[in-house]
Amino acid sequence: MIDPLFILEAVVNGILLGGVLALLALGLNLIFGVIDIIWIAYVDLVMLCMYAMYFMVTVYHWPIVLAGVGSLVLGAVLGLLVHILIISPILSSPPINQLLATGGLLFFIQSFATLLWSTDHRSVRVNLPVLEVGGIFISFPRLISFALALLAMIGLYLFLTRTFVGTAIRAVSQDRDATALMGANPLRLYLVTSAVGGAMAGIAGALLIIQYAVHPYFGSAFGPLTFMICVLGGLGSMFGAFVAAFIMSQVISVGGVLISTEMGYVVAFVIFIVLMFVRPGGIFAKRT
């Protein structure tokens, strides 16, 4: 029998992991909902930002907050580059070509990272204590990441609901043609969306590097999971992605403790597949 405290600890860790996963999923889902393209390589952009954080903090000794801002900016620039160089030439291509173009980007980024930095695992050491609450150990960096991820998501929410550009972005995701008729330029909004989605990747990278070691195949570990969360919550639905992230992170975290890490993921993916059959439009979709 496993000590209930272990399970409780897994639940807490699951919630903390859920925060960062939700941030990842929201960034991807924003792009997904607005441009209607799956960036298969999204988490690989996160990986690049993690490397950037590593170099800024460990090699060039920047203060970590400044490095975080740098990572955010880098993420936004990468998002813009991906959109301008790869997505915009194929906006009118069949969906499979769009999917494969970002798939090619995935191979490119992974192997380019291998070429530049080899397959060594690198991590940023943050000297922060481990909290003990009633026999449960909570890592302080994770707690901070969770809080910052929540803040970033609130920021995104405010941006989308309180600013003109944000409103226009939501309008595009509802009806592209009608938005164009209202005088907003979808192509310009795509650029803004890609930059914001990229910035989310940058923030996620900054928060992930203080909990996990980065390596060129980091994207393969979190990538499929991020897509599943987006789809589970309903493509383009921010609230859905947020809830789905916590469901998946709980399954993975608790399943990982009860059975094994791989089986935790297997159970999460199987739940995803089954839920897709029951509710093809995501967990919050209205039944048709």
Next chain:
Amino acid sequence: MSWGRLLGGLVIAFLAVEPFLPLGRMREYLVHVIVQIFIWSFIGGAWSLMGRFGLVSLGHGAFLGVGAYATCLLWNFFGMTPWIGGLVAVLLTVALAVVIGYPCSRFQVVGHYFGLVTLAVSEVIRLLIIAERDWTGGSLGVSLKPAPSDSSIWALQFADKRVFYYIAMALWLAGLWVWVRVDRSMASRAMEAIGEDETAAASVGIHVTRFKLGITMLSAALTAMGGVMLVQYLAYANPDTMSGIGVSLRIVFAVVLGGMYSLLGSSVGTALTIALSEFLRIYFGIKLIGIAETIYGLVLILCIIFLPSGIYGSIREALRRRSSGTAPA
């Protein structure tokens, strides 16, 4: 098009006699590369049976993995001949295809959603292979136990690669034959209609679920056969080279590069991608780890952007345009 015919004839003649050409050490290597091209072309063709009708599956890594691992483990642990083990593997894969394909077609899981559900399936299989490491060797992979004698038909293992060469070639030709049969059948028309608009297809009396499930089962069965062939030839299976998102993407890449709406598209695409990665691997050797894959990824992106209908498709279009341009009006 007579130049095309001539070229085609030359390629066929070369493929038929290649294993006996006096090329020294080069011959063995060429045999190895061409066998892989045959098998992966066959798998790509199996994928395109679904892909051309709008069923973009990222789950073929799962079918491949089940086919390869089932055969390999049945032989290793129970001594079951691949002739029967392969059949069991194909049946298992078809069962998996039904479990996934039936709800997908029944509940109209299409487009992005279909792609991501199948992607989840291929990740599930990859993780299961890694998790069951007592049986499968986990991420280290598993080797096929050598047969008692050097080359045995019973174990489907041959020391002479040329035997595999002709088996793989036969498999490839059989795959092309299936492709043509499907292409010319009524089912192909029905599937095209379904790919365009499911509701409209159903309204003219096409049984949408039955056709989609049928083509999925066929595609999965062929992919599993490819997996059986691959594991018999390589005598080694690894979760990352036999299942998961990477393999699924590679299959799709090759087919889309070649062009999925033509008979030879997937073969041309596979031959080119394998040739490219082999060339890069040899050219760079172990000097710059990762550069070969980097260039590979870059070429793929460029091809997708600039040759949207695939290499083979684009060449054919260009030829047609030229011949129609030079012909007297």
